[in-house]
Amino acid sequence: MDFARKLKPHHLKLMVKISETAKLQFAADSIGMSQPAASRTLAEIETDIGAPLFIRSPKGMYPTPIGEAFVRHAQSILSGFETLESEVEGLGRGEMGEVKVGSVTGPAIRCLVPAILEIKKASPDIETTIEVGPSTEMVRRLEQAHFDFIIARLPHDYDSRAFHILPARSEVVSLLVRDTHPLAQESQVSLDDLSCYDWTIQERGSPIRSAIEEAFATNGTKIPSHITNTSSLVVMLGLLERSNTIAPLAEEVANMLTGPATGANLCTLNLDRKIMVSPYFVIMERGKQLSRAAERLLDAVLSRF
Amino acid sequence: MDFARKLKPHHLKLMVKISETAKLQFAADSIGMSQPAASRTLAEIETDIGAPLFIRSPKGMYPTPIGEAFVRHAQSILSGFETLESEVEGLGRGEMGEVKVGSVTGPAIRCLVPAILEIKKASPDIETTIEVGPSTEMVRRLEQAHFDFIIARLPHDYDSRAFHILPARSEVVSLLVRDTHPLAQESQVSLDDLSCYDWTIQERGSPIRSAIEEAFATNGTKIPSHITNTSSLVVMLGLLERSNTIAPLAEEVANMLTGPATGANLCTLNLDRKIMVSPYFVIMERGKQLSRAAERLLDAVLSRF
DNA sequence: AAGGCGCATCCCAAAAATGGTATGATGGCA
DNA sequence: TGCCATCATACCATTTTTGGGATGCGCCTT
DSSP states (O other): OOOOGOHHHHHHHHHHHHHHHHHHHHHHHHTOHHHHHHHHHHHHHHHHHTTEEEETTTTTEEEEEEHHHHHHHHHHHHHHHHHHHHHHHHHHTTTEEEEEEOOOHHHHIHHHHHHHHHHHHHHHEEEEEEEEEOOHHHHHHHHOOOOOOEEEEOOOOEEEEEEGEEEEEEEEEEEEEEETTTTTOOSOHHHHHHHHHHHEEOOOOSSHHHHHHHHHHTTTTOOOOOOEEEOHHHHHHHHHHOOOBEEEEEEEHHHHHHHHOOOEEEEEEHHHOOEEEEEEEEEEEOOOOOOHHHHHHHHHHHOOO | OOOGGOOOHHHHHHHHHHHHHSSSHHHHHHHOOOHHHHHHHHHHHHHHHOSEEEEEETTTEEHHHHHHHHHHHHHHHHHHHHHHHHHHHHHHHOOOEEEEEEHHHHHHIIHHHHHHHHHHHHTOOOEEEEEEEOOHHHHHHHHHTOOOOEEOOTTSSSGGGGEEEEEEEEEEEEEEEEESSSSTTTTTOOOOHHHHHHEEEEOTTTTTHHHHHHHHHTOOOOOOOOEEOOOOHHHHHHHHHHHHOOOOOOEHHHHHHHTTTTSSSEEEOBBSOOOOEEEEEEEEEEEOOOHHHHHHHHHHHTOOO
């Protein structure tokens, strides 16, 4: 029993080669050893096993049934070693692996999607998972190690020392309307022009909602009284298409929706000021060692900030 | 490159043990070597690879992504060595081989039993081991190389790329009752007729239970309120014999129980629809080399799908 | 601050694996 | 019969591996 103890890939290769070439000399040559060495190696394995693997003939060697089984398994084991090597090397070079990131919508479109496309192009074997959701959820799941890193706002009630926080970027709000909206063609509109329209905004407490409310407040304008609350993009689009509602969205999202790809008949209002929402950050667990793959994605993301 | 050159089964075992125990000392003990030797061995492998496989913490060692990949492949390679050994030994003793399979109940009766009978008839010396249990357990044990292959459902939380998955078959549920059951003679019954009876079903989360609940839900019928939970066939039979309970079982199992062999006074209800449970598959480790005996059984099983 | 736990390192020795050259042995073939 | 191809053996030198024991170092717990 356990004759496998001593078997190194080299030995297995030899056995496979013997069965392929039927000549000890060729087999030995092909893996760079001398014929006597090969002979002895084979003999040792056979005595360990207690049975001959090849029967010798003046024309060469051919396998016994046991030898056949041995070679069959040896091939499989060797291929296991090969995939082990290639996977480990791939991981070492960061060409392979798995990255999980979470993000809020704005940067997901602006940074994450292009970054992922870049990475995938260079290393298609990297497996990426992107989840999009509110900051609080992203942070919570980061803590539970669901993500390598996230792009999100930093909730106040978290100890920021537990995280490693990378450069911030502020988000700008665009006001989206359908292109038949009365104000769509105006070269410039002010907040005062807007308060009498219907608005479709995310729920109270969301960053964009807060930014909008703050903008109206500092301007001294009455906050719009007709507001539909939803964080569902689908609902927003439905309302936008069929009414003159105004929907504030992250600039990146608005650009995507008004761009050529979607073909929707939407446009943004030219507001006379910028409305900024609280900035978002790249957040990761302090001290966590990122995988190479995650590092590469992180670099790609940061270069787009 | 080719760091695998020196790797003997011993080394692979050590790596696997380290990842299992998280303690170098325990790992070393379990394979009969001293802690310093293990430390050095690990260090050597790591420098060969050029990357750490485990990160050290005061509580022990846990694997890096590369380490995980290494261990995963190591397990597979080790299982290759094991089957190599066992097949070679078997052949050396003049035996035909050994097959170990796992299965969930339905196909065990439908496919596996006839297949084994066929194989045994042709080659009585083949030693077969069949274990029956829930899919999750079967898959877990397949990963640990306890089985040559299994017939089971594919749990969602496993990376299906790690396995080789062969054709699927859906299971149909039969509703079993005793032959004196009020509905036994009906030529056709509907779900609505059934919700007022006692049911004996497997625990929540089991595939059959889910299928039943889904059937009632889509039908808009109240789910039976009197349910006895058990996965024990014995208990089920006991209840069936002594009460008007309805027991849903895989069709194959029900057919066997209502067949002439058992002589039990049970029958199946003629439900007006088919209730399907999620399909099962033949699952094996990707790249694993089956023994001849296992191959033959697999062929016999597949021909019965 | 002390003690415990867990891994790393150093030193040393024994064993084994490796490998090469020269040479022997055997069966087939001309 | 004599030669050739093929594997086996003997002998020798070297390298690699393996292992044990003692000890150092870092971190957490008490």
